[in-house]
Amino acid sequence: MAAVHRPEIERALAFIAAHLEQPLSVSDVARAAHLSEFHLHRVFHAAVGESVGRFITRRRLELAALRLAYERDRSITDIALSSGYSSSSNFSKAFSAYFGQSPSEVQRGAAARGTRDSSGALPARVSKLLELHGVRFRADALYSLPPAPSSEERARIAAAWEARVRYEDSAERHFAALASPGGYDFPSQEETWRELITRARQLGLAGEAVDAWGIPHDSPEITAPELCRYYACVPCPAGLTLAPPLTAASMPQGRYAVFVWQGPVAQVADAYREVYSCWFAESSLAPADFTPYDHYVADAPRDGQIELEVWFRVRPRGHGHGP
Numbered sequence: 001m002a003a004v005h006r007p008e009i010e011r012a013l014a015f016i017a018a019h020l021e022q023p024l025s026v027s028d029v030a031r032a033a034h035l036s037e038f039h040l041h042r043v044f045h046a047a048v049g050e051s052v053g054r055f056i057t058r059r060r061l062e063l064a065a066l067r068l069a070y071e072r073d074r075s076i077t078d079i080a081l082s083s084g085y086s087s088s089s090n091f092s093k094a095f096s097a098y099f100g101q102s103p104s105e106v107q108r109g110a111a112a113r114g115t116r117d118s119s120g121a122l123p124a125r126v127s128k129l130l131e132l133h134g135v136r137f138r139a140d141a142l143y144s145l146p147p148a149p150s151s152e153e154r155a156r157i158a159a160a161w162e163a164r165v166r167y168e169d170s171a172e173r174h175f176a177a178l179a180s181p182g183g184y185d186f187p188s189q190e191e192t193w194r195e196l197i198t199r200a201r202q203l204g205l206a207g208e209a210v211d212a213w214g215i216p217h218d219s220p221e222i223t224a225p226e227l228c229r230y231y232a233c234v235p236c237p238a239g240l241t242l243a244p245p246l247t248a249a250s251m252p253q254g255r256y257a258v259f260v261w262q263g264p265v266a267q268v269a270d271a272y273r274e275v276y277s278c279w280f281a282e283s284s285l286a287p288a289d290f291t292p293y294d295h296y297v298a299d300a301p302r303d304g305q306i307e308l309e310v311w312f313r314v315r316p317r318g319h320g321h322g323p
Contacts, residue, residue, distance in 0.1 A: 005043040006179075006244045008033045012044060012052070020060050021082045026052050049227060060084050061098050062222050064091070066290045068106040069142040070276045073286070073318055076103045099137040099222075100127030106139045109148045133224030141221040144274040157274050158282035161259060165279075168256045168311070175213060175233035176205055176242055177249035183228035184220060186265060192232045199246060200234045211235055214294035214308075215249060220269060251293050254313045257285065260297070262307040268294075275312060288313040 015032035016024065029052055030040040044052050064083040067074060080091030080103075088103075096102045129137050140147060144157060178196040182188025193212070200206035217229040231249055242248055257279075261271050272292055280286060291313075298307040 005047065006247050007242075008035050008040075009044060009047045010247045010249070012040065013048075016056055016059065020056070020063060021084055024056055024084065029056075056084075057094070058098075058223075058227075061095055062219065063290060064095060064103070065099065065106060065137075065139075065222050066142070066219060066276075068103055069109075069139065070280060070290075071286055072107065072281070076107065079103070098128045100130065101137060101139055106142075109139070109143070129222075129224075133226070135224050137222065142219075142273065142277070144270070144277045149278065154278045155282060157278040161275055161279040162283075164260050166258050168258050170251070170253065170256055170311075172238075172253040173213075173251040174236055174238045174240075175215075175231075175249040175251070176200060176203070176236040176240070176246050177215070177231040177233045178246055180230040180232065183218075183225060184216065184230055185225075189214075189230060189232070192230075196232045196234065196246075203236075205234050205236050212296040213251075214296065215251075215291065216294065217291060219272075219290070221273075251311075252289075252313060254288060255315075256293075256311045257314050258295075259310050259312075260307075261310055262305070264304050265301050265306050266304070268306070268308075271310065275310070284317055285314040286317045288315045 012029050012033040012035075015029055019028070026037050026040065030037045033040055035043070040052065044055070048055055050058070060083045064079055067079045067082070068076070071079070076092070077088040080088040083091060085091035085094070092103055099106075127137060129135050143149070145153070149157065176196075176199075178192050178199070180188045180192040197206060197210055197212075200210065211234060213233040213235070215231040215233060217231070218227065220228060233249055236242070236248075240248070257275075259271075259275060261268070263271070276287065276290075293311040295309040295311060296306070297309055
């Protein structure tokens, strides 16, 4: 994608993320991005690797899969409507076609407890996910342990996370961001951070010490690796004009559960899953969305180890099931 179109693409992505529960047309997205529909189609596919329509459908279904797995108090109909579908029937057909498993199977955890074949893998039906990206959906990978932990184990894991949580009421935070061209690929992230820090110091947004944040937009258990989006970020004033390849990003106002975590870089995703599947399940809170925000409290990873705070935006369980 030509760097000149980065702000327009980011506006399109932010608009889609904020309106997934509503009817969305390409013309709606084009207006939000300040582009013609024709131009949006061309630059969006070049930037994201798929059409606007396919991106919207994929993000709706991926978000629904996370809600089914981690928000057990919500009905399939509720999740269908909050995912932009007019009925649970239409949602179930689309979900089953894409993932190869029905919404009820994911919600019940049936896949995690199901019969495995001789190789130890769960049987997988043919799905769009496999057809398009060569990725088999495994619902058990969404849980902290395969198979899903017992209630006693879940309570033990939840208690361990409860011992390290604090709560923050945060105003909206604004960032200068740089997208990793390789998504979650660690060497790509390292190169992205080097470039961001250089540019941030040039702009006076960082000194010798860098207030570093990361935004992982996707779950690697359900999103094809080539489609995962990771943004390296540093705080900046709201409304600051940023020249490409930098772009503006933000962290929504709200209440956050904040967990300090230290360990191997390769296990960060496991930490997210434990919070979602164990701590939230035992708490009076639910995720307000499924985008965690990583605040790096130490220097860059050393010897494969990292220390960070993970911020999860929360809401009271059962109160105002938002998008």
